[in-house]
Amino acid sequence: MKAVRYHSYGGSDVLVYEEAGRPVPGVGQVVVQVAGTSYNDADSGLRAGLRQDMLPLALPHIPGLDLAGVITALGEGVSEWRVGDAVVALLPADAPGAAAEYVAVSAEALATAPHTVGLADAAALPLVGLTAWQALFEHADLKPGQSILINGAGSAVGGYAVQLAAQAGAIVTATAGARSRDRVRSYGADRIVDYAVTPVVQALAGQHFDVVLQLAPAGPEENAHLVDLVADGGAFVSVTTPGPQDAGRGVRAVHVFGRSDAAQLTELVARVDAGELVIEVAERLPLADLATVHARAAGRFARIAELAARAEGGVLAERLRADPAAVRAPAAAGELVGKTVLTP
Numbered sequence: 001m002k003a004v005r006y007h008s009y010g011g012s013d014v015l016v017y018e019e020a021g022r023p024v025p026g027v028g029q030v031v032v033q034v035a036g037t038s039y040n041d042a043d044s045g046l047r048a049g050l051r052q053d054m055l056p057l058a059l060p061h062i063p064g065l066d067l068a069g070v071i072t073a074l075g076e077g078v079s080e081w082r083v084g085d086a087v088v089a090l091l092p093a094d095a096p097g098a099a100a101e102y103v104a105v106s107a108e109a110l111a112t113a114p115h116t117v118g119l120a121d122a123a124a125l126p127l128v129g130l131t132a133w134q135a136l137f138e139h140a141d142l143k144p145g146q147s148i149l150i151n152g153a154g155s156a157v158g159g160y161a162v163q164l165a166a167q168a169g170a171i172v173t174a175t176a177g178a179r180s181r182d183r184v185r186s187y188g189a190d191r192i193v194d195y196a197v198t199p200v201v202q203a204l205a206g207q208h209f210d211v212v213l214q215l216a217p218a219g220p221e222e223n224a225h226l227v228d229l230v231a232d233g234g235a236f237v238s239v240t241t242p243g244p245q246d247a248g249r250g251v252r253a254v255h256v257f258g259r260s261d262a263a264q265l266t267e268l269v270a271r272v273d274a275g276e277l278v279i280e281v282a283e284r285l286p287l288a289d290l291a292t293v294h295a296r297a298a299g300r301f302a303r304i305a306e307l308a309a310r311a312e313g314g315v316l317a318e319r320l321r322a323d324p325a326a327v328r329a330p331a332a333a334g335e336l337v338g339k340t341v342l343t344p
Contacts, residue, residue, distance in 0.1 A: 002344065003100030004290045005060040009049030010326050012294035017287070020062065023096065023104035025075030030107050032087060033072045036120030036284075037064035037098035039293050039340045040127050040156075044301040046093055047294065048326035053315050055094050063290070064097030064342075065090060067105065068113055068123035078107045086113040088269065090126035090260040098123070099290055101344045111265040114272040114279075121281050122269075124156070124339045129268045129277075131239055131258030132160035136168070139254045140211040140235045144169030147208075149229060151200060152215030153189065154180030156339045157239055159280050160268075161213055162187040167276060173209065175200050175216070179337070187278070201225045214238035217304045220311050227251060240304060241311040282338025289342065296336040302327040 003020040025031045043063045045051055067089045071081055081087070089109040091097055096104070113122045135157075136142045148165050152158050153174035165172050166188025174189040177196045185192055193203050201222075208231040214223060215238075223243045227236045233250040236243045243253035271277035285293065305327045 001101040002287070003062050004064075004287060005062050006047055007060040009047065009052065011048070011328060012044075012291050012298060012330065014047065015063075015291035015294060017290070020060075020100060022102050025073050025078075025104050027076045028078060028107055029075040029104045030071045030078055030081055030087075030110070031073040031075075031102055031104050032067060032069040032089075032098075033102055034067065034069040034098050034100060034344050035086075036066075036068045036123035036341045036343050037287070038066045038123045038127075038342065039290070039297060039336070040065055041297065041301050041304060042093070042127070044294055044297060044327070045305070048305070050305060050326070057094055062096040062098075062100050062103075064099035064103075065093060066123045066126045067091055067098040067103060068119050068121075069098070069103075070119070072102070075104075075107075081107055081110065086119055087111065088113045088122050088126055088265065089262075090130055090258070090265065092260070099287060099342065109260050109262055111262050111269055114269045116273050116275070117279050120284065120341055120343045121279055122272075123341050124279050124281050125268060125272070126260075126265060127258050128156040128339070129160045130261060130264055131256065132157050132164055133264050133268065134258060134261075135213055135237050135239055135256045136161060136164055136211075139256055140213065140237045142168055142170055142211055145171070146210035147171045147231075148173070148211040148213060149204070149209040149226075150174045150189075150213045150215065151226060152240075153184045155215050156280070158215045159183070159187060160277070161215065162189050163277055166190075167271075170211075173204070183280070201229065204229055208232075208234070210234045212236050214240060214243070216240060217300075217307050219307050220244070223311070227253065241307045280339060281341050284341045284343065287342045287344045293336060293340055293342065295330045298328065298330065299335065
């Protein structure tokens, strides 16, 4: 089968579209013929090796955390799924990914794919949708009537977060630029703050929110200012760089990493099919273009990595200094905007 793999950690140029062995299902697994996967900045972090101390990969590695496709084979012990079922899943980061024609995946990670969108487009849901759900309802414990500031609402996670928060009955203030303002408003935001016109902290000076959800890359100083916007006893939840360890005033500061949860993914799919949750896809490309997608995302990812290293220090900062080429944006690579789906 064809797959994208990397044989060593490094920049986007280590990604190679090549022949790879077709997987067979192990006990409790199924094999899925991939209809689509999507790019996430986490894919770049894994490829660059920035987290190899916590999550070492067996090389060569096939990237692609998001999966949408059709089951073609069942492993021993799998009884709840059938060949031909259309499914979605968030794959383990240290397992072979979905940037291939076929992938083996645990049956326990699967959810039935939505019926109301193209199957490949459903690959834009798992990681960012689950991250938004878990940030809002597990970590922020968002309740009806509470106020929430979603900083970076124009991002992939932000789109789902605005929709889910509004549907939960929260009062949603969202930051968005001109490019995403109308889309964010259509998702149910009660108020839009254009960060390009007035800095967020300045625009919201003196106001407080039960929850601040940080989805934009930021350094420790900016996060500290955003924490000032959290009401006493509230929550500062970040999916990018962590907030201060001791925020004071009873404020909880939480750093979120999205994880696989088939039940939550099933709920998200149900909302998509009910017309309550919009899957936004910016572009659709062939899988062979994945290295180009990583290159176009490199500028944004380099900033995220730099800010994370400033906030965390330690091994991450050392690794970034040791191999800056792993996160360097190639010349004239362009820019990646919105969610990109790739199809074999």
